[in-house]
Amino acid sequence: xxxxxxxxxxxxxxxxxxxxxxxxxxxxxxxxxxxxxxxxxxxxxxxxxxxxxxxxxxxxxxxxxxxxxxxxxxxxxxxxxxxxxxxxxxxxxxxxxxxxxxxxxxxxxxxxxxxxxxxxxxxxxxxxxxxxxxxxxxxxxxxxxxxxxxxxxxxxxxxxxxxxxxxxxxxxxxxxxxxxxxxxxxxxxxxxxxxxxxxxxxxxxxxxxxxxxxxxxxxxxxxxxxxxxxxxxxxxxxxxxxxxxxxxxxxxxxxxxxxxxxxxxxxxxxxxxxxxxxxxxxxxxxxxxxxxxxxxxxxxxxxxxxxxxxxxxxxxxxxxxxxxxxxxxxxxxxxxxxxxxxxxxxxxxxxxxxxxxxxxxxxxxxxxxxxxxxxxxxxxxxxxxxxxxxxxxxxxxxxxxxxxxxxxxxxxxxxxxxxxxxxxxxxxxxxxxxxxxxxxxxxxxxxxxxxxxxxxxxxxxxxxxxxxxxxxxxxxxxxxxxxxxxxxxxxxxxxxxxxxxxxxxxxxxxxxxxxxxxxxxxxxxxxxxxxxxxxxxxxxxxxxxxxxxxxxxxxxxxxxxxxxxxxxxxx
Amino acid sequence: xxxxxxxxxxxxxxxxxxxxxxxxxxxxxxxxxxxxxxxxxxxxxxxxxx
Numbered sequence: 001x002x003x004x005x006x007x008x009x010x011x012x013x014x015x016x017x018x019x020x021x022x023x024x025x026x027x028x029x030x031x032x033x034x035x036x037x038x039x040x041x042x043x044x045x046x047x048x049x050x051x052x053x054x055x056x057x058x059x060x061x062x063x064x065x066x067x068x069x070x071x072x073x074x075x076x077x078x079x080x081x082x083x084x085x086x087x088x089x090x091x092x093x094x095x096x097x098x099x100x101x102x103x104x105x106x107x108x109x110x111x112x113x114x115x116x117x118x119x120x121x122x123x124x125x126x127x128x129x130x131x132x133x134x135x136x137x138x139x140x141x142x143x144x145x146x147x148x149x150x151x152x153x154x155x156x157x158x159x160x161x162x163x164x165x166x167x168x169x170x171x172x173x174x175x176x177x178x179x180x181x182x183x184x185x186x187x188x189x190x191x192x193x194x195x196x197x198x199x200x201x202x203x204x205x206x207x208x209x210x211x212x213x214x215x216x217x218x219x220x221x222x223x224x225x226x227x228x229x230x231x232x233x234x235x236x237x238x239x240x241x242x243x244x245x246x247x248x249x250x251x252x253x254x255x256x257x258x259x260x261x262x263x264x265x266x267x268x269x270x271x272x273x274x275x276x277x278x279x280x281x282x283x284x285x286x287x288x289x290x291x292x293x294x295x296x297x298x299x300x301x302x303x304x305x306x307x308x309x310x311x312x313x314x315x316x317x318x319x320x321x322x323x324x325x326x327x328x329x330x331x332x333x334x335x336x337x338x339x340x341x342x343x344x345x346x347x348x349x350x351x352x353x354x355x356x357x358x359x360x361x362x363x364x365x366x367x368x369x370x371x372x373x374x375x376x377x378x379x380x381x382x383x384x385x386x387x388x389x390x391x392x393x394x395x396x397x398x399x400x401x402x403x404x405x406x407x408x409x410x411x412x413x414x415x416x417x418x419x420x421x422x423x424x425x426x427x428x429x430x431x432x433x434x435x436x437x438x439x440x441x442x443x444x445x446x447x448x449x450x451x452x453x454x455x456x457x458x459x460x461x462x463x464x465x466x467x468x469x470x471x472x473x474x475x476x477x478x479x480x481x482x483x484x485x486x487x488x489x490x491x492x493x494x495x496x497x498x499x500x501x502x503x504x505x506x507x508x509x510x511x512x513x514x515x516x517x518x519x520x521x522x523x524x525x526x527x528x529x530x531x532x533x534x535x536x537x538x539x540x541x542x543x544x545x546x547x548x549x550x551x552x553x554x555x556x557x558x559x560x561x562x563x564x565x566x567x568x569x570x571x
Numbered sequence: 572x573x574x575x576x577x578x579x580x581x582x583x584x585x586x587x588x589x590x591x592x593x594x595x596x597x598x599x600x601x602x603x604x605x606x607x608x609x610x611x612x613x614x615x616x617x618x619x620x621x
């Protein structure tokens with residue numbers, strides 16, 4: 001039951017994004033910001049979404065526009081609610097593409113086609129598999145080592161499951177998939193933890209991998225070429241390296257000056273980048289601000305438990321993320337390519353997931369079996385999320401077009417197939433995917449989450465909201481959460497969002513250096529020597545067209561207008 | 572890994588395991604709770620399905 005509810009939240013973010021974020025942003029120090037974000041924004045928004053969704057559902061509305069319209073006395077409410085449909089529908093368009101990568105990797109590992117000896121080979125296979133070289137390349141290959149057939153299969157599978165409904169489709173699948181992926185994760189975890197150390201490179205071991213991920217105090221060595229002034233800074237984890245570079249600290253050897261820099265927890269926590277990463281991970285991981293939970297909970301009965309349901313789903317997701325995801329990928333990677341090799345390959349989701357780990361599995365004893373298991377795990381995790389992403393769109397079409405499930409599945413199928421086709425066609429540099437992920441999968445999620453918690457705390461009213469949440473609940477939300485949900489969560493989100501704009505959009509660096517507009521912005525307006533990118537513009541155009549289409553549909557719904565009229569009559 | 576690393580890992584992993592276990596225990600031991608975890612059972616038709 002708990003695993004079924006957690007299915008929508010357990011996804012690729014738990015196993016690939018989380019470890020990369022922790023390793024890049026302070027290790028143990030990141031976890032402090034992560035848990036604070038969990039308590040101040042993750043849990044409050046989660047409970048708010050569950051409560052608002054059930055409230056809207058009791059009044060006959062199952063989509064974000066309808067639910068917002070019930071909760072917020074404003075003609076704008078239903079239009080703002082469209083964001084809660086746009087986000088899951090658009091994310092689905094590119095998420096299903098990544099899901100197909102996972103299945104493709106699992107099949108190719110199972111067939112023994114993956115044999116890499118360098119990161120370049122692994123990278124080249126990924127590039128060829130997804131068709132990153134030029135637009136339209138992904139459509140050209142139809143073999144087992146091309147993404148096309150997997151994409152077709154997972155797209156159809158998603159819609160078959162969603163057509164069967166929430167209970168018969170989503171929950172049915174999650175009840176099988178989530179326990180299966182947990183079992184697989186344990187098997188892979190045991191394999192990773194029992195990896196032996198290569199005697200020729202003793203620093204490449206699981207212990208150093210865990211240290212790279214979890215050490216709260218980071219040690220860096222800065223090597224400066226005295227002649228040119230060029231310097232490089234890299235993290236060192238191995239005890240032997242720390243002793244070696246500690247002895248060289250401040251000295252110049254063969255024209256290279258060595259300096260060791262230890263960065264403590266307090267100093268790391270002063271970095272806005274760390275907080276931004278921690279808060280972003282909480283959003284992405286818990287699926288808050290996606291528009292999924294609010295739709296899902298709208299089908300609950302009045303006396304169903306939203307407080308324990310929300311907490312149970314959240315805790316299951318955290319278990320998968322921290323206890324499983326946090327112990328597998330980075331230690332496995334460091335055990336084979338070392339900290340320096342991993343840092344060089346990159347710690348982004350795609351770098352770690354589709355370049356580094358395939359190399360690791362292909363070098364590991366029985367690697368084909370473990371690689372196949374691992375990527376099948378990722379495929380299951382992605383599936384549980386993607387089918388949940390379709391439900392808000394289905395509910396929306398059913399509500400605004402008075403369509404039955406068959407018709408709404410067909411309409412959403414056409415919309416997402418076109419969108420997915422667009423993303424896959426513009427595969428050069430995965431530009432469409434990247435643009436949509438930045439502006440919809442990150443930017444809009446911040447906006448929706450902020451709007452949701454403000455509606456809960458201010459428009460709906462925090463006292464009323466808490467009373468509503470406690471109906472049928474086996475546990476009570478602590479009283480101080482009233483203050484948190486009304487003041488702290490919105491303020492925290494707004495501050496984080498401002499920093500997000502300053503750092504990730506305007507490119508301002510708080511550690512010094514010149515500000516450069518982020519490439520997602522220059523892709524649209526040009527600058528820094530580049531002209532606007534057509535694929536990026538078309539991606540934004542796609543979102544705009546979808547928004548306009550949904551807005552036209554929403555504007556004609558008489559039930560929404562009646563709700564607002566009732567508001568006015570009551571006054 | 573340093574002692575600090577072990578501490579952060581133990582507290583983080585232990586914390587989420589404890590929270591998850593407590594939630595499971597609460598759901599299992601509260602009478603009727605499993606029926607109130609969501610609005611419909613697998614045997615029922617999905618509410619929005621024709």
